Amino acid sequence: MPYRISRLGLVEVRSLDLDRDLDYYLNVLGLQLTAREGRTAYMKGWDERHAYSFVLTESDRAGMVRMAFRTVDPEDLDYYEKRLKEFGVKYDAIPEDYRRGRALRFAAPSGHTVELYNEMEYTGNMLPSVNPAPWPEGLRGIAPPRLDHTLVTAPEPAKAIEFFQTVLEFRLSEMLVAPDGTTIAAWLWQRPAPHDLAIVPGKPGGFHHAAFVVDSADALFRAADILAMHKARIDYGPGRHGITRGTTIYFFDPSGNRLETFGGYTAYQMDPDCRAIRWTQDQIGPAVFYYSQELNETFLSVYT
């Protein structure tokens, strides 16, 4: 089975105060501003080659508006449209929106708005396409190169996980399993990385976090320094997850949305025939926070 989704293309998150939060996203997290259009700002990491990957929209609440996955080829969008029809999933076909081509929008059983698209304006990254340096000078803040994955909550995680596996053909990299064999949480992938999407128990439509790549030990500690220098609220870390092996800092934006630095340098890559790693429920502590070996109070209960 070929994989048809190249990446988590974008997430859109709500902000209680766009001016305040945009300053944080550009100068503390260090994303690059593509454009601000009214009450919405479009951003991306410095190494992303399409127009945007993170959208911040002012609202009266925090949380996720939508997540969108980019297909590998334009034909994959037609393939998924067929599958949505086959499985009786109601969807809207969006002809074209901000610097992006046609998209399919539907509700997942987890209560999230999910989109699939292929075309987005190719802007290039912050480096020349001929004889580039390894990284651009003059970056501000943590300056992650790109968006990595998102983790969301679902009242019936097993159902939501099955939807992404069956209809959208995501594969499982890791799963947390109850003594009776029920899947409590799962990490799902399409590009050969530990995950593009993870689903844990919680309220419908809940946004646990979006993660940006911070891929060396130096960069990890520098990121934590920057967050502390700006008095940002760090939730956990720097640390390591048992699941995915990735390094992590969980922290919150000024509206209370959780973000993460996720370290690719310890995370593995998947081959198409890799089987899911199982974590038993009694090991949830080291599965989530490998060093402290126990969950903190906020991991399961605090999200937007």
Add this chain to the structure above:
Amino acid sequence: MYTITLSPMGAIVSCQAEETVLAAILGSGASVTFGCRGGGCGTCKMRVIAGQVAHGRCSVAVLPEDEKQSGWFLSCQARALTDLTIELTAANKYRVLTVTWAPRDS
């Protein structure tokens, strides 16, 4: 400077006009539960039973208008406008921290 009385334990906390209620309680050497500290998650919710707060920016998903009217507020965003009496519940997990730098009596 305002005085916050925490009910039912009767603890007294002093609160600067510019600091949040949560910061004042944490600064008093006690601990209460809180989450995002951004007004988005609702974990630090409390109810004022006497006095007035300025709510600050809070998500209506976790602090709807009718709850505001009944005295609920998010302590990570709210500032005291008067002396306050706040009712804490088990959900707030209030406890006095016993570890301090103060020299022990000998």
